[in-house]
Amino acid sequence: MAQLPYGVALMQENIFKINDKEYILPGSRACQGCGLSLAYRYILKALRENTIVAIPPSCLCVLHGLYPTTSVTVPAINATFAGNAASASGIVAALNALNKTEITVLALTGDGGTYDMGIQSLSGAAERNTNFIFACYDNEAYMNTGTQRSGATPMGALTTTTPILTKREKKKDMLKIMEAHDLPYLATVSPAYPADLYDKFVKAKRIKGTRYIHIDIPCPPGWAYPAKDTVRVGKLAVETGIFVLCEIEDGKFRFTGRSETLAKKGKRLPVVQYVERQGRFRKMSIEQLNQLQSWVDSRWNEYMKRAE
């Protein structure tokens, strides 16, 4: 495959330029319709063989399989929940010391390991500008243990620890927190737009320092929608603006892919169209729905101003 130049012109859907090698063999232990397995497939295509993945206990740990077999063909190191960014820091430090700096280090971490228990080690590693990609695969609850509330769960969602009243607090803005660390590269991606995801990981691979990529991960069992609808739900998240595809490079914000088109044409769908497809929002009140819509609108306007 030819080397690609990087710039705005190439940030478009072009499935044919994607590396055709597969790094995840058939037979992973992920659930049917898993958004993570789709995202991981394209992440590894972008980062290629010369990669070491840091894994916390999470859906990703399950996806990797049970000893002594795995369907993933890149080396990976499991670490404890709170320490995935520290684990990746250790890998980076060792590779530096051993002059193996051509290897890309990826810490692929769920929302619990990013927003909640892992935020200390992530913030520390980011402040040290550790040379790695930290990617948060955000399925908006502790899905591996069966859908318990996390700091990433949106308002109005049912989880097994908010089983009656739904989550009453807003989702934490992790991108803002990470941006406050003054990182060279931040981006958001969705497996519903694999070429956009692929491009951003290829780009991130070439940048030095801490790169933060936030991945929206639709989750059929946790969000309660049919497994066949993962891409549809992922697209609706972007179409409604509840999830925005963007990049922040050296402090400069820009929309990308489908979100860029939406920003130009200004035709976002109402969030109710996203919400109504998912059983987790079945107890959401009208007030919560309105609050969610106004939260989406105000963030969108903030992004529009930044993109000017």
Next chain:
Amino acid sequence: MSDTRIITGNEAAALAVKLVEPNVIAAYPITPQTSLAEKLSTFVEGGELRAEYVRVEGEHSALTVCISASTVGARVFTATSSNGLLYMHEQIHWAAGSRLPIVMCCVNRGVGAPWSIFNDQQDSFSQRDTGWIQIYCRDNQEIIDTIIQAYRIAEAVYIPVMVCYDGFVLSHTMMPVEIPDYGKVREFLPPYKPSVDISPENPVTVNPVFFPWRRENAEGVLCDGYMEKRYKLQDALLKSTDTIEEVSTAYGQAFGRDHGGLLWEHMTDDAEIVIVGMGSIAAEATVAADSLRKEGIRAGVVGIRVFRPFPRKAIATALKKAKVIVVFEKCMSYGCDGGVSSDIKSALYGTGIEAPMHNYIAGLGGRDVKARELADAVKETITRIDSGTEENETTWLNCHTG
């Protein structure tokens, strides 16, 4: 020509780390470990030691960095104390379960609550059951020599080693220390070879989920289940006593100082009263034993150097001729006895050794322990035994329990 300097325990530890040349250091400052973390920073920033020094945001991350760095082939070092060690607890298990040859200094300090910055051994004692080798040093010379030995032991048996020494009593007290020769250390300590090669050519997933039963790999070979993995750690720990003794002897031959492998003895040949201790309190006990001898009491000392794996056989042999055993220790298994004496009792079970054993908890949270006080406690024990008391409750030395 020998290079002898008058230095603190933390300086001795820092010089040892410089001599073993780790690739990666990760540490978070905590009293009384702080000056060690600082000294290493000076070595690295000053270009005297070529290592990646990761200034982490907490102890949990310090050991996590070491674990992953060691996994991909780096020789690593970290150090901590007290609550810092407790904050690492999850990773202390993880390091041993991963069979990584990490060396960590624990500069012993009491744990909260309430806060104390001063010395006892409750911190490392509370990590007793994690699967690490624990070695306790009695003076600053032993600190520098033990750290060098620890790397050779750890890298031979793939078990992490905690080198423990008493906070302030050793860490901040200056003593003459002979610095080992750089070239000789290179000869004594071969380069580190990781047990698993983590590279794109060998795409393994390290430490995935194990099931209770054994499972076949892609080639149909039956592989370990969780229990087999954990058994292998225990088996390797028990067998590591041989390696620890061999390394101690080899070090003695190379550098002229053998600190005694699993334990050391002071005038035990004809001793009727044997005092047992671990770390600097055992060194203090030798002064007490000498003064007791002047009063006609035949006392000797056994200093436990290696607490895990617990040297059952060596302890039983050393205590075989004792008529009275007195244990002084700076750690407590709350709700039971002192931690060291419990283990000694368990080691003596079934050996035919029936000597009464008295247990003193001493010097918690830095309370001063003088040789004279140890000697007085031994005499009090003898009086009690002479008056017919065979066993007694654990006594808290110099503690005003009113």
